[in-house]
Amino acid sequence: MTANDPSPNHLQLTRDGQLRHFLTLDGLERGLLTDILDTADSFIEVGERTIKKVPLLRGRTVVNLFFESSTRTRSTFELAAKRLSADVLNLDISTSATSKGESLSDTLLNLEAMASDMFVVRHSQSGAPHFIAESVTPGVAIINAGDGRHAHPTQAMLDMLTIRQHKGGFGGLKVAIVGDVLHSRVARSQIRALNELGAEEVRIIAPGTLLPRDVESLGCTVEYDMARGMKDLDVVIMLRLQKERMEGALLPSEREFYRLYGLNQEKLALAHPECIVMHPGPINRGVEIESAVADGPQSVILNQVTNGIAIRMAVMSMAMGGQVAERQQKQSERGTA
Amino acid sequence: MTAQLDINVLLDDLETGLRRVLEERGVDSPVIVGIRTGGVWLADTLSKRLGLEGPFGELDISFYRDDFSRIGLNPTVKPSSLPFDTEGRDIILIDDVIMSGRTIRAAMNEIFDYGRPASIILATLIDLGARELPIQPDVAGRTLALAENQRVKLRGPDPLRIELQETA
Numbered sequence: 001m002t003a004n005d006p007s008p009n010h011l012q013l014t015r016d017g018q019l020r021h022f023l024t025l026d027g028l029e030r031g032l033l034t035d036i037l038d039t040a041d042s043f044i045e046v047g048e049r050t051i052k053k054v055p056l057l058r059g060r061t062v063v064n065l066f067f068e069s070s071t072r073t074r075s076t077f078e079l080a081a082k083r084l085s086a087d088v089l090n091l092d093i094s095t096s097a098t099s100k101g102e103s104l105s106d107t108l109l110n111l112e113a114m115a116s117d118m119f120v121v122r123h124s125q126s127g128a129p130h131f132i133a134e135s136v137t138p139g140v141a142i143i144n145a146g147d148g149r150h151a152h153p154t155q156a157m158l159d160m161l162t163i164r165q166h167k168g169g170f171g172g173l174k175v176a177i178v179g180d181v182l183h184s185r186v187a188r189s190q191i192r193a194l195n196e197l198g199a200e201e202v203r204i205i206a207p208g209t210l211l212p213r214d215v216e217s218l219g220c221t222v223e224y225d226m227a228r229g230m231k232d233l234d235v236v237i238m239l240r241l242q243k244e245r246m247e248g249a250l251l252p253s254e255r256e257f258y259r260l261y262g263l264n265q266e267k268l269a270l271a272h273p274e275c276i277v278m279h280p281g282p283i284n285r286g287v288e289i290e291s292a293v294a295d296g297p298q299s300v301i302l303n304q305v306t307n308g309i310a311i312r313m314a315v316m317s318m319a320m321g322g323q324v325a326e327r328q329q330k331q332s333e334r335g336t337a
Numbered sequence: 338m339t340a341q342l343d344i345n346v347l348l349d350d351l352e353t354g355l356r357r358v359l360e361e362r363g364v365d366s367p368v369i370v371g372i373r374t375g376g377v378w379l380a381d382t383l384s385k386r387l388g389l390e391g392p393f394g395e396l397d398i399s400f401y402r403d404d405f406s407r408i409g410l411n412p413t414v415k416p417s418s419l420p421f422d423t424e425g426r427d428i429i430l431i432d433d434v435i436m437s438g439r440t441i442r443a444a445m446n447e448i449f450d451y452g453r454p455a456s457i458i459l460a461t462l463i464d465l466g467a468r469e470l471p472i473q474p475d476v477a478g479r480t481l482a483l484a485e486n487q488r489v490k491l492r493g494p495d496p497l498r499i500e501l502q503e504t505a
Contacts (some may be wrong), residue, residue, distance in 0.1 A: 018409060035412055042397065045416035051450040054400035056410070317400075321409025328407050 011133055013322070015329075020322035021133045021142045022315045024151040025192045033160070033196055039314035040161050040307070046083065047309060056317045057086035060117040064090045065108075066145070067123040072281055072305070073145050073155070077120045080312035089116075105136050112137045118320060119143070126150035126185075139327075141319040143312075149185050155280050156189030158311040160197060162304050163235055166276050170194065174232055174272075176203040177220075179239035179261055179288050182210045182250070186280050187239060188218065195219040205229035207261065209250040226261055233271035237278045238263050238289050254287050264290040268298065276300045342489075342499045347462055347478035351379075352386045354476035355429065358458055364427040367458070370394035372444050373415065375433030375491040379462060382497065383431060394419040394428075401443035417447065424452035433491035435461040435477070438470035463489060463499070 012021045012028065019032065046054055062081040066074055074090065081088045093107065111119070118141040121129040126148030133142040146152040160170075167173055175194055181187045181204055194202045202220040204211065215222060223229035230236070241257060251257050268277065277289075277299045285291050294301060359367060369387075371380025373395055380393040399414035430444060441459060448454060464477040483489060488502045 039410070039412075039414055042400070042414045042416040045418070046400070049450055050452055053450065055446070056400050056405055317410050321405065324406050325409040 011130070014326045016325075018322035018325060019315070019318045020326060021129075022153060022319050023129050023133060023142060023144045025153050025156060025189050025196070026151075028196070030196050030198070033157070033193060036157055036311070036314050036318065037161050037164060039318060040157075040310040043083075043310040043313040044307070046313070047306065053083050053085055055085045057081065057084035057117075057320055060086045060320060061115060062086045062088050062118045062120065062316070063111055063116045064088065064120045064145075065093055065111075065122070066091070067093045067121070067128070068146070070122055070146070072308075073122065076305070076308040077143075077145060077154075077312050080309050080316060081118075081120075083309070084313055084317055086118075086316075108132060108136045112140055116140055117323070118316065120145050120316075122146045124148055139323075141316075141323045143315060143319060146185055149183060149188075151189045152185040152280075153189050154308070154312055154315055155186050156193045157315070158304055158308040159186075159190055159237065159278060159280070160193050161307045161311055162278060162300055163276070165303070165307070166300060167234060170197040170199045173199045173234045174201045174203065175199050175235040175237065176205050176223075176229055176233050177237045177239065178205040178226070178229070178263065180210045180241050181206050181215065181239065182212050183242045184239050190237065191218045191220050203229055203233075205261065207251070207257075226267055227270060230267055230270035233275045235276050235278065236263065236268070236271060237280075238283075240280065240282065241284055241288050243284075258287055262286075262288055262290065263293050265292055265296070268293055268296075274298075278304060281305070342479070342501060344497050344499050347499070348382065348386070348497075351460060351462060351476060351478040352383065354478075355383065355387065355458070355460055358475050362427075362456070362458070364456070364458070367427040367429050368394065368421055368423070369429045369431060370396055370419065370444075370448065372430070372432040372440060373397045375462075375493070376431050378491070378494040378497055379431045379433060379460075381494070383429070383460070392420045394421070394423075396444050396447055398440060398443040398447055401447045403439055403443065419448075419451050422452065423448065423454050425455050428454045428457045429460055430457050431460045431462075433461065434463045434465060434489060435459075435472075435474055436465045436467050438468050438472035441472050442470055462491060465489070 012023055014020050046052055064074055064077055078088050120143045122145040128147050129142050129144040144151060144153055177187050177190060191202050203223055204220050205223045205226050277293055279301050283289055283294055369380045369384050371377035377395045384393045395418045397415045397417050399411040459474045460476045461474045462478040464474055464480045465483060486504045490500045492498050492500050
């Protein structure tokens with residue numbers, strides 16, 4: 001199966017092409033990505049009402065399974081589920097059952113037995129959500145909330161929503177992703193989404209030590225010099241320097257990194273005057289971005305957070321919709337058989 | 338049959354009926370809300386005919402439908418837009434066709450998430466009967482009984498016209 005081949009056994013899609021899990025952007029085509037963005041647009045309006053709730057997932061149970069801690073991602077998933085009227089259970093697995101020796105599969109089967117409809121999974125191991133969807137609980141919709149260095153598809157999609165809001169579309173756009181691409185699951189998903197949605201150029205700006213091997217094969221150009229890389233940019237996405245993952249000596253020092261790859265007003269002035277500045281958060285002020293830029297007029301960092309709720313509402317309701325439609329289909333097939 | 342469904346005659350009847358209901362209820366500054374797609378075209382037209390000032394509302398009821406658990410999410414959902422405060426207002430809710438009444442139930446649920454209106458008047462261009470819920474329009478342009486192989490649809494927005502289809 002090639003990445004773009006929606007084969008009938010596609011793990012993420014139902015037979016008629018509806019989303020049923022959301023694990024990675026690989027294999028999802030432009031039409032579906034655009035549907036996600038359009039649906040999220042409608043959910044943004046819901047977030048502006050007096051009563052910020054719609055009844056789509058009423059009576060369904062969503063379990064946030066965070067094997068790796070994260071405040072923002074977990075709280076936006078929780079709010080998204082609640083605004084869809086679902087019941088939400090937050091489990092911080094790193095501190096509970098697994099420490100008593102229960103295996104991952106057993107924990108999940110127990111949760112499934114509690115009639116859970118959806119697991120939102122964050123895990124430090126690449127491929128964990130995929131494994132759960134395929135082998136453990138296939139009848140539960142699985143949403144990837146970040147796995148290892150592999151993917152963080154809802155973050156990439158909320159970034160796409162933010163770009164589309166500010167730039168109107170993707171055609172002709174020059175977008176740069178700056179910083180620690182090596183450790184970034186976000187960057188991988190962003191590169192994939194930008195290419196699929198038709199951005200003109202995706203440029204990586206980073207030191208060689210923070211680049212994955214063969215990075216160009218992901219569909220991007222590489223620039224080691226930031227001043228050159230900033231030229232003509234419409235969008236600059238700063239990545240967080242993942243201090244907790246910096247075990248080896250990949251960088252001489254934080255100060256050195258900031259001097260070379262930190263975004264300040266001087267460097268931003270080299271981009272297109274209407275270039276927007278994005279960051280998936282949490283931001284390290286003075287490490288990868290200057291406060292004057294993070295809080296400046298070109299920054300859309302807080303829009304990204306608002307859009308994160310809408311994107312998660314879209315993905316959750318679409319995946320749940322695919323699951324229920326599929327169940328319905330199977331039932332009626334049994335009925336007529 | 339087609340002569341019977343002259344859009345302008347139906348719109349005239351709808352307008353007359355609405356003016357009468359508004360007068361009976363003593364409503365003098367209603368806001369009008371159309372259900373996407375046909376209802377929105379009608380909201381635009383009726384808003385002008387009734388000389389209402391200010392914008393009209395547009396509802397997309399996809400997030401409120403009662404068949405999510407059978408067919409999933411409508412993939413062509415668009416944002417709703419009620420560009421006014423609905424709290425305490427008299428609302429004219431308008432749709433092109435009423436049948437089961439489920440769309441109207443969903444629309445009323447959605448309206449209440451924006452605030453508590455003083456009242457809602459329901460207007461539909463065509464009433465096909467076949468109700469499944471206890472919801473009735475206050476005003477209908479025309480009541481029709483269709484044969485099983487007949488379908489009626491409002492086309493528009495410019496010009497608005499009613500299409501009656503017969504399937505084999």
